[in-house]
Amino acid sequence: MAIVAVVCMAIAAVLATSVYALSAITSCSGGVTTLDAAVAPELAPAVSAVAADFNGADHRAGGKCVRVTVRAAGPAGVTALLSGQIPRGSGVRLPDVWVPDSSLWLRLLAKPPRLAGGPLARxxxxxxxxxxxxxxxxxxxxxxxxxxxxxxxxxxxxxxxxxxxxxxxxxxxxxxxxxxxxxxxxxxxxxxxxxxxxxxxxxxxxxxxxxxxxxxxxxxxxxxxxxxxxxxxxxxxxxxxxxxxxxxxxLDYPVAILDDRPGARLFEHALRGGTAREHLRSAGFRDPAGRAPAAFGRTPGLTAARPAVLADPEPALVRRTAQEWARLTLGSRMLSVIDVSGSMAQPVPGTRLTRLQAIAQASQEGLALQPDDTELGQWIFSTRLDGDRDWRRTVPMGPLGGRVGSVTRRQRILSALAALRPKPDGATGLYDTVLAAVRYMRRTYRPEMVNTVLLFTDGRNDDPGGPSLDRTVAALRAGREATRPVQIIVIGFGPDVDTAELRRLADATGGSVYTARVPQDIMRIFGEATARRLCAPSC
Known part of the structure; x- marks a missing residue:
């Protein structure tokens, strides 16, 4: 499913930006070789003008006239073709000449094409x-x-x-x-x-x-x-x-000849000529050395001086950063599971808050960082909250921007957090709650999102009627699927947290455990937990 989605997105990236600009073609005897040039959209008008001049000059190669058509093409689509994300036979063709907006795209490729000379513009x-x-x-x-x-x-x-x-x-x-x-x-x-x-x-x-x-x-x-x-x-x-x-x-606009057909080098040479340079300057581009068009000196809002430059990033960093962006921008789907046992009424030293109030306050602040398309649900747990069951759903799973009755889910969760109260005689039914939460997330798994159980607790399991730790860990491992990962992220708050117990639960799902002593720690932990996307699932 995920692979199909990537391929479809890559094809869409090509088709959505493939607006053809056909250059003028004069009569020609002896046959014609037609070159397809795919260029960055902002560069297309200038390159089309160069192609029109080129076609009008009746260039020949291999005994045939050479003609060039220019199309605006987003660089991501051509990169997907070259990397194999768009399979052969998909109906999307590879250009003969490619001018992306940046050589960064070539650094994403395991086998980048050979560049023809240096940058075309900057x-x-x-x-x-x-x-x-x-x-x-x-x-x-x-x-x-x-x-x-x-x-x-x-x-x-x-x-x-x-x-x-x-x-x-x-x-x-x-x-x-x-x-x-x-x-x-x-x-x-x-x-x-x-x-x-x-x-x-x-x-x-x-x-x-x-x-x-x-x-x-x-x-x-x-x-x-x-x-x-x-x-x-x-x-x-x-x-x-x-x-x-x-x-x-x-941005450095490199020229890559992907199919060295007769005439491709002739057109690349034309792209570097004086007339082409003038077309590019007129479109607001600097030359390859960074010299600005003369018009910049008299244009408010721009400067002709060459700006300070940073070192070009290494290919490994470019690939890693692009992969991290893809991971970090996946939608989030989280089930927040909050301990409301009697011990959560204890005060947090140095504050006027109880443990539960501190967690609720930090959760409200963390909620402000989540976009509206984040899917979130909320459970609370102790012992016997819903008949014999130790947990109870307070807000159903769904997008934060979606409606739950007359309000958005974001507003409903904020209200639910503000209304949280500890159960005075409640113990901590941890194990059966964790099993139920993970099973729910696995049953309703969304492959296009990061699926997580976010567990807040201040202690350890003390429900004699629930499963043992060993049985819970075994059950979590038995249902684990590499292609449908659901991780437990545990935030233990207070001095009574049994981190060894919690770590065994989290490890069984490839998750992690964090401990907080003061409310400010929880916001830091939210950031660290988000950063786990950079290494998941191998961290």
């Missing part, structure tokens, strides 16, 4: 904001990422908006900048946060600026050329490029 990644906000926008990636960091409400001054990293070189470059500056937990939180604000491409990212009163204030991570293209249309509110002083990555 466009550095910048932070784009309305001109009125430029002076108060952080001037370095370090400060910008810090201001956009989720979970720290006092410092989250901006909301970073990326073109989709799975479809654009600009988005992938922005991820790489963040990856090299952030640890696993911080990067995981960053990726989960910006997932909500990604745009299909750089052009559509500018739509995020339409609501000037949006909070936090949006800042776009887009190529410089996109700012040029946006402002030349004379919008009501021009945008300014902020060039990070700690350096940035650039």
């Amino acid at each position: 466009s550095p990644l910048v932070a784009a904001v309305p001109a009125a906000r430029a002076t108060r926008t952080p001037g370095s990636w370090k400060d910008l990422l810090g201001a956009a960091e989720p979970g720290e409400r006092s410092s989250r001054a901006v909301g970073l908006v990326l073109p989709d990293p799975a479809r654009t070189g600009a988005g992938l470059a922005a991820l790489l900048v963040a990856r090299e500056r952030e640890g696993d937990a911080a990067f995981a939180a960053f990726a989960r946060s910006v997932r909500e604000s990604t745009a299909p491409d750089a052009t559509r990212a500018f739509g995020a600026l339409a609501g000037s009163s949006a909070r936090p204030e949006p800042v776009l991570a887009v190529p410089e050329q996109a700012v040029w293209e946006h402002d030349r249309r004379e919008p009501s509110e021009p945008v300014q490029a902020v060039y990070p002083r700690d350096g940035t990555l650039s």
Whole structure:
């Protein structure tokens, strides 16, 4: 199922961006060789102009006239073809000449095609904001990422908006900048946060600026050329490029000849000629050395100076970061299981909160970090909460943005958390609750999501009527399937937690155990648990 979904998405990425631009063709005797050139969409107008000139010059190779057709093609689709994600016979063809927006796509491939010469053009990644906000926008990636960091409400001054990293070189470059500056937990939180604000491409990212009163204030991570293209249309509110002083990555538009047919080298040579260079400058691209078009010197919002550059990332880092993004942006499906036994009424030292209130408060804050498409359900447990059963469902599973009666599920969960009360005479029916929760998640498994049981408890099992630890662990292992993983993430709160017992339960599902002493620990644990996606299921 997952493989089919990936293939379908890859085919869609090709078809959705395969808008053909047919160049002028003159008469020709002796037969014709037609070359198919797939280029980054923002480059297509300039390359089409070069192809029109090329076709009009009646170039010949192998005794035939050479003609070129140019089509705008998203780089992710061609990358999927080259990697084999789109199988042969799918109806999607490989181009003869490929000009993606970035050589980062070639670093994703185990066997990248050979490049023909160096970059065709450059466009550095910048932070784009309305001109009125430029002076108060952080001037370095370090400060910008810090201001956009989720979970720290006092410092989250901006909301970073990326073109989709799975479809654009600009988005992938922005991820790489963040990856090299952030640890696993911080990067995981960053990726989960910006997932909500990604745009299909750089052009559509500018739509995020339409609501000037949006909070936090949006800042776009887009190529410089996109700012040029946006402002030349004379919008009501021009945008300014902020060039990070700690350096940035650039889109470099490499040329790859995927089928060295007669005439392919001739067209590649034309792409590097003086006329082609003028077409590219007129479209807002820098030359391969980073020199800006002369118009930049007199264009508000842009600068002709060459920005500071960051070192090109190694292929292994590019592949790892792309894989991490794919994992981190999978939808989440979580069953939150909260201990309401009598011991949860005990106070937390140094606070005015009980253990249950501290967990509820931290859960409310963690809920704010989850997007509306996260599927969440809530159970509580102690002993004999529902007849002889030790657990009770308080909120049914479903998307946070979905409706439960007259309110959203997010609102229902917030209300349920606020209403939690310990059962004064309740013990901890841990083992049978864990088994029931994992079995429910396995029975209702969603392969396109990360399926997790999130367990909060302050103690150990003390229900003599339930199964033993050994029987519980054996049952968890017996139902475990590598292709349908459901992990238990345990957050043990307080001094009475039996971590050895909890670890055996979590290990049986490939999960993990965290312990918290103060409420602030729980928010840190949420971040660490999210970061487990970077290594799952092998961690």
